[in-house]
Amino acid sequence: MKFTRRTFLKASAATGALAATSGLIDQKVWAQGQQAASVEMKPSLCNGCSSHCGMWVYLKNGRLWKVAGHTDHPRSRGKLCARAHGAATWLYDPNRITRPLKREGDKFKPVSWEQALDEIAVKLKEILAKDGPGAIFYGHNPRETGVFYGTRFMHALGAPTICTHNASCNTTLNTGWGATVGTTPGSDVGGAKYIIFIGRNFGEGIRTSQVTSLTRAMEKGTKVVCIDPRHNATANLASEWIPIRPGTDLALVLAMANVIISEELYDMAFVEQHTIGFDEFRAAVQSYTPEWAEPITDIPAATIYRLARELASHKPNCFIDPSWKGAFGTNYKNSSQTCRAVACLNALLGNMGTPGGLTFYEGPKFGKLDPAKHPEPPKPTLPRADGAGVKGEWPLATSQGLPHYLAQKAKEGKVKAGFIRHHNPVRNFPDPEHMMTGYKGLELLVVFETHLTETAMAATHILPEPSFLEREEVVEGLAGKKPAACLRPQVVAKIHPETRSFDEIIVALAHKLGIGQYFQFSLEELNRARLAPLGITLEELRQKGTFIGEEVPVPEVPEFKTPSGKVEFYVAKFAENGHSPVPVWEAPLVSPDPGNPRSFRLIHGKQGYHSHTATANIPYLLQITKDHDAERLWLNASRAAALGIKDGDLVLVKSALASGKVRVKVTERLHPDAAYLPSGYGSFSPYLPNARGFGLNQNDFTPYMMEPLNGHAMMMEVIVEVQKA
Amino acid sequence: MERTDRARASIYNLLAELLMPPTAENWEELTSPGTAEWLQSELAELGCNLPLPAMVGGEQLDLAAAGDAYYHSLAHPLGQSALPIESIYKPWTTDPSCELSIASEKGYLGGDASAHLADIYKALDLAIPPEYSHAPDHLGLELSLMALLVENGSREQQSLFLSQHLDWLPDLLEAADARGIHSLYRDLLVFARDFIAWDRVNLAE
Numbered sequence: 051m052k053f054t055r056r057t058f059l060k061a062s063a064a065t066g067a068l069a070a071t072s073g074l075i076d077q078k079v080w081a082q083g084q085q086a087a088s089v090e091m092k093p094s095l096c097n098g099c100s101s102h103c104g105m106w107v108y109l110k111n112g113r114l115w116k117v118a119g120h121t122d123h124p125r126s127r128g129k130l131c132a133r134a135h136g137a138a139t140w141l142y143d144p145n146r147i148t149r150p151l152k153r154e155g156d157k158f159k160p161v162s163w164e165q166a167l168d169e170i171a172v173k174l175k176e177i178l179a180k181d182g183p184g185a186i187f188y189g190h191n192p193r194e195t196g197v198f199y200g201t202r203f204m205h206a207l208g209a210p211t212i213c214t215h216n217a218s219c220n221t222t223l224n225t226g227w228g229a230t231v232g233t234t235p236g237s238d239v240g241g242a243k244y245i246i247f248i249g250r251n252f253g254e255g256i257r258t259s260q261v262t263s264l265t266r267a268m269e270k271g272t273k274v275v276c277i278d279p280r281h282n283a284t285a286n287l288a289s290e291w292i293p294i295r296p297g298t299d300l301a302l303v304l305a306m307a308n309v310i311i312s313e314e315l316y317d318m319a320f321v322e323q324h325t326i327g328f329d330e331f332r333a334a335v336q337s338y339t340p341e342w343a344e345p346i347t348d349i350p351a352a353t354i355y356r357l358a359r360e361l362a363s364h365k366p367n368c369f370i371d372p373s374w375k376g377a378f379g380t381n382y383k384n385s386s387q388t389c390r391a392v393a394c395l396n397a398l399l400g401n402m403g404t405p406g407g408l409t410f411y412e413g414p415k416f417g418k419l420d421p422a423k424h425p426e427p428p429k430p431t432l433p434r435a436d437g438a439g440v441k442g443e444w445p446l447a448t449s450q451g452l453p454h455y456l457a458q459k460a461k462e463g464k465v466k467a468g469f470i471r472h473h474n475p476v477r478n479f480p481d482p483e484h485m486m487t488g489y490k491g492l493e494l495l496v497v498f499e500t501h502l503t504e505t506a507m508a509a510t511h512i513l514p515e516p517s518f519l520e521r522e523e524v525v526e527g528l529a530g531k532k533p534a535a536c537l538r539p540q541v542v543a544k545i546h547p548e549t550r551s552f553d554e555i556i557v558a559l560a561h562k563l564g565i566g567q568y569f570q571f572s573l574e575e576l577n578r579a580r581l582a583p584l585g586i587t588l589e590e591l592r593q594k595g596t597f598i599g600e601e602v603p604v605p606e607v608p609e610f611k612t613p614s615g616k617v618e619f620y621v622a623k624f625a626e627n628g629h630s631p632v633p634v635w636e637a638p639l640v641s642p643d644p645g646n647p648r649s650f651r652l653i654h655g656k657q658g659y660h661s662h663t664a665t666a667n668i669p670y671l672l673q674i675t676k677d678h679d680a681e682r683l684w685l686n687a688s689r690a691a692a693l694g695i696k697d698g699d700l701v702l703v704k705s706a707l708a709s710g711k712v713r714v715k716v717t718e719r720l721h722p723d724a725a726y727l728p729s730g731y732g733s734f735s736p737y738l739p740n741a742r743g744f745g746l747n748q749n750d751f752t753p754y755m756m757e758p759l760n761g762h763a764m765m766m767e768v769i770v771e772v773q774k775a
Numbered sequence: 776m777e778r779t780d781r782a783r784a785s786i787y788n789l790l791a792e793l794l795m796p797p798t799a800e801n802w803e804e805l806t807s808p809g810t811a812e813w814l815q816s817e818l819a820e821l822g823c824n825l826p827l828p829a830m831v832g833g834e835q836l837d838l839a840a841a842g843d844a845y846y847h848s849l850a851h852p853l854g855q856s857a858l859p860i861e862s863i864y865k866p867w868t869t870d871p872s873c874e875l876s877i878a879s880e881k882g883y884l885g886g887d888a889s890a891h892l893a894d895i896y897k898a899l900d901l902a903i904p905p906e907y908s909h910a911p912d913h914l915g916l917e918l919s920l921m922a923l924l925v926e927n928g929s930r931e932q933q934s935l936f937l938s939q940h941l942d943w944l945p946d947l948l949e950a951a952d953a954r955g956i957h958s959l960y961r962d963l964l965v966f967a968r969d970f971i972a973w974d975r976v977n978l979a980e
Contacts, residue, residue, distance in 0.1 A: 055801075
């Protein structure tokens with residue numbers, strides 16, 4: 051041998067073993083032996099979207115073999131959607147981040163954990179000394195592990211700014227429902243006799259058990275009305291689809307309230323006993339007749355009368371779904387008031403806590419760590435960096451925060467450091483240049499991720515987590531008639547040894563930052579403490595995955611967590627901050643130019659096989675898109691014909707901010723004012739090789755804006771021009 | 776062991792060294808004119824008429840540049856390089872009972888190749904570096920194992936291993952070309968592919 055060898059295979063008795071195992075080298079012989087092995091099942095929680103549906107993971111010879119819905123889990127009930135089958139393959143994805151990375155210019159260089167954590171700690175201490183904890187934020191998609199460890203870490207630092215993705219999703223629900231009834235309720239789909247979905251789309255923003263409940267309810271005779279500019283996947287199931295001009299749901303709801311009140315179809319006893327501000331609400335909606343709403347919404351007045359009367363005739367076993375992002379999550383300038391109006395209309399039906407109405411269930415009562423041994427850090431008292439809840443900034447914004455405003459604050463030099471986990475604000479908020487410039491300009495941005503997303507591209511340091519099947523997490527709770535406790539245990543050995551779970555990283559960082567005293571416990575101890583009052587051990591939950599508790603009795607009328615303890619038609623704090631205290635009509639910020647045949651409002655929505663851009667890089671799921679040409683822009687058939695655009699044509703989509711080309715789906719299933727783009731595409735990270743450059747993303751066309759009431763991102767306040775490319 | 780087998784084992788070991796991340800321990804030595812001279816003579820001894828890879832004794836990269844070139848060519852885990860891991864280039868499993876969406880797809884870690892290699896190492900009590908636990912079927916490890924088979928195994932075992940495990944280098948080169956990897960590493964992969972092809976014929980004779 052002419053050279054020095056490093057000896058990659060450290061042998062002991064290889065020679066003898068080779069001679070003794072003649073079939074060992076033959077893969078065909080080996081494969082036969084493998085096939086005979088038995089399959090074992092372990093529970094987990096899917097990570098294909100935020101729902102964390104319960105799943106069974108099947109393993110053969112220690113390898114992932116199949117996933118299936120967990121029959122006990124309230125969100126899956128034995129069925130998984132396509133995303134679960136795709137997300138499971140992250141385990142073996144070769145494009146994962148496997149080691150800590152440090153950005154140098156636009157390139158990422160692998161570094162050791164020690165170096166990464168040391169650098170982060172040194173920089174953070176410098177920022178804390180110079181700018182204080184008010185200049186630091188933590189952003190995440192809030193799920194239990196990130197909530198527990200991230201919040202504790204931030205509080206230990208004295209940093210108040212913890213934000214979530216919700217300002218680009220459904221934060222108006224917290225504002226609207228929160229102000230009206232104290233929380234965002236659920237809905238008793240199975241027990242309802244009449245359901246109206248305004249933009250709510252069970253078929254695509256999917257939880258399989260909800261779709262099951264809906265189809266079962268319909269089999270029993272429940273009428274389901276789907277109101278949406280687009281005939282979405284829920285409209286496929288519904289009794290009726292009513293197309294509405296996008297951005298005008300508020301006018302429809304106000305007009306329905308007008309009919310229900312003026313025709314005295316509401317639940318007078320409920321209104322009398324459990325609400326405040328009804329007179330002001332009645333006065334406010336007096337002029338909003340169906341005739342007034344018809345030209346705004348493009349829904350005939352007669353239809354509005356019929357809907358209002360049908361809905362009220364089924365009270366209290368009916369509801370307008372509280373929704374999610376759908377029509378009024380964070381889409382328009384009037385979304386917060388739309389949400390308020392929906393909450394008020396439901397209150398007129400007296401359906402709060404009734405069978406077939408809205409539900410106010412709570413989660414399990416978890417235990418806590420012993421406060422004597424593990425005292426909690428004090429809650430920070432500084433004002434939040436994103437101005438949420440701060441007088442003079444965004445007093446009505448919820449604690450879910452404003453990640454797009456943080457980008458602005460970073461540009462202004464008022465925010466210096468951020469920690470982001472399982473959250474991609476650079477891609478999933480409007481105006482990626484605004485978001486990227488802001489986040490990339492931070493002195494320190496630490497991103498905890500499995501893949502190098504657009505937000506990770508802005509990071510100074512990326513800390514790799516193992517995939518969800520390779521880590522145990524904090525026990526989660528689910529609200530329900532019977533509250534559930536669920537666990538995501540580690541079901542397979544870590545594939546990449548240099549990845550670390552979020553709790554491990556936070557604890558290590560805390561010790562380097564001198565706040566280790568708040569983290570003197572293991573994840574296992576924490577989980578045991580949480581489970582202690584529930585009557586199930588951690589070992590049992592690791593085997594079962596889902597634990598359904600005893601039925602909790604609920605009061606006939608829920609306890610409304612509002613200042614008055616009642617449903618508030620009139621919200622004083624809105625008035626105090628210069629906003630209408632009762633829902634009133636407010637037009638969307640922008641509208642298509644009626645004189646321009648190329649002018650459309652760009653709307654977007656989820657598909658049942660993608661979770662925004664988070665799953666776009668999964669080949670199995672992307673193939674579904676390709677098989678169905680599902681990245682296409684939808685255009686209404688008559689509008690397309692007027693522009694000479696045929697199904698499958700390539701079109702140019704243009705706004706003041708961006709332009710891009712995409713093929714078109716020409717359809718009758720869309721309101722003429724709208725151009726609809728599915729929301730899961732247009733990734734631009736070069737480190738997502740399957741997704742990069744595939745399709746368009748609505749956020750490229752939409753400017754950075756803040757809704758006046760709670761500051762959300764107004765995701766659908768954008769007009770585009772569409773023409774044949 | 777015959778002289779020719781010693782030469783074959785040494786060349787497999789040299790390729791394994793060159794196709795793992797370069798280190799100060801032996802980088803200069805591996806790429807030195809002396810090693811080139813030695814390799815030339817070993818190939819001559821075998822009657823294998825292949826041009827030497829430019830990395831050995833030809834164009835020189837210092838250790839830092841070599842590390843960078845290696846990382847961006849063969850180790851960048853984010854779709855930027857051609858990862859030299861067998862599972863990625865083979866259907867994930869041939870077991871028909873697997874119901875995963877990727878069961879018969881290429882492009883993933885942890886496939887049959889990976890599991891088979893892990894079992895071979897376990898049976899032979901061979902320890903692999905912990906940083907390769909995700910890829911027991913990494914090319915560098917497979918070449919090391921091939922050297923070990925040449926030194927200790929039968930010709931039948933060597934033939935089987937070449938045909939069942941070291942048969943994916945053409946696909947790796949295709950991926951390397953698609954990603955435009957460093958020319959020295961591409962050239963080295965061409966040499967590895969051609970030497971394996973030569974050895975397959977050699978073993979069959």
